Amino acid sequence: GQNIDQPTEMTATEGAIVQINCTYQTSGFNGLFWYQQHAGEAPTFLSYNVLDGLEEKGRFSSFLSRSKGYSYLLLKELQMKDSASYLCAVERSGGSYIPTFGRGTSLIVHP
Amino acid sequence: DADVTQTPRNRITKTGKRIMLECSQTKGHDRMYWYRQDPGLGLRLIYYSFDVKDINKGEISDGYSVSRQAQAKFSLSLESAIPNQTALYFCATSNGLAGGSYNEQFFGPGTRLTVL
Numbered sequence: 013g014q015n016i017d018q019p020t021e022m023t024a025t026e027g028a029i030v031q032i033n034c035t036y037q038t039s040g041f042n043g044l045f046w047y048q049q050h051a052g053e054a055p056t057f058l059s060y061n062v063l064d065g066l067e068e069k070g071r072f073s074s075f076l077s078r079s080k081g082y083s084y085l086l087l088k089e090l091q092m093k094d095s096a097s098y099l100c101a102v103e104r105s106g107g108s109y110i111p112t113f114g115r116g117t118s119l120i121v122h123p
Numbered sequence: 124d125a126d127v128t129q130t131p132r133n134r135i136t137k138t139g140k141r142i143m144l145e146c147s148q149t150k151g152h153d154r155m156y157w158y159r160q161d162p163g164l165g166l167r168l169i170y171y172s173f174d175v176k177d178i179n180k181g182e183i184s185d186g187y188s189v190s191r192q193a194q195a196k197f198s199l200s201l202e203s204a205i206p207n208q209t210a211l212y213f214c215a216t217s218n219g220l221a222g223g224s225y226n227e228q229f230f231g232p233g234t235r236l237t238v239l
Contacts, residue, residue, distance in 0.1 A: 020163075043225060045225075045227075052233075053232070053233070054127075054213060054230035054231060054232050054233060055166070055213070055228075055230050056230070057227045057228070057229075060224075060225040060227070062224075062225070099165065099166065101166075103225075103226065109219060109220065109225075110156075110168065110171060110226070111226070111228070112168075113166040113167075114165055115163060115165040116165050
C-alpha cells in the first residue's frame with residue numbers, strides 16, 4: 013500500500029517563498045509528481061522527480077530524497093495567482109506508471 | 124479547442140438514476156483514466172484503460188462501470204446513483220512513457236455531479 017502525507021493548508025505573503033512538503037511510504041517507488049489545481053479547475057502538471065536532488069523550473073523547484081521518502085515543492089516570488097491546491101503524486105514501480113495522489117495542500121497567498 | 128473534454132460539466136440527478144459521464148480527447152493518447160475528487164480526500168482512481176481492449180479497476184470502482192468506445196472516448200457510468208457519489212469527476216489521458224521519460228497526465232475540466 014501507500015501513504016502520502018502533505019499539509020492540508022498553508023498561507024504565505026505575496027513576494028515570499030513557500031515550501032510545501034510531501035512524505036510518502038510505498039512498496040516500490042519510481043518517481044514523484046507535483047500538480048497544481050486552481051479551485052474548480054483541472055490539475056495541471058508542474059514537475060516530475062525520479063532522481064534525488066533539486067529540479068528547478070522558473071519560480072518553481074521540486075526536490076526529492078528517495079532514501080527519506082520526502083519531496084518538497086518550492087515556490088519563489090509568490091504571486092496571488094499561485095493561490096491553488098498543490099497535489100503530490102507518487103508513481104510506483106512495476107510497469108503501469110499510474111500515480112497515486114495525496115490529499116493536496118491548499119496554498120493561500122495574501123497581499 | 125480543449126484537448127480533453129468532458130460532458131456534461133454539471134449534473135444534478137436523483138438517487139437510483141443511471142448516469143453517464145463522457146470524455147473525449149484529441150491528444151492521440153492511448154491511456155485514459157477516470158478519477159473522483161472529494162473535499163479533503165484528493166483524487167482517487169475509479170477506472171483506467173491502456174487501450175480500447177483494456178479496462179482496469181482502480182481503487183474505488185464499486186458502483187461504477189466504464190466503456191472505451193474508441194481510442195478517443197472513455198465513458199463512466201453510474202448504474203444506480205447514490206448520494207455518496209456526489210463529487211467532482213475528472214477524466215485524464217496520458218501517453219505512458221512514449222511521449223518522454225514520465226507518464227504526465229492531462230486532465231479534462233471536470234464534471235460536477237450531485238446526487239439527491
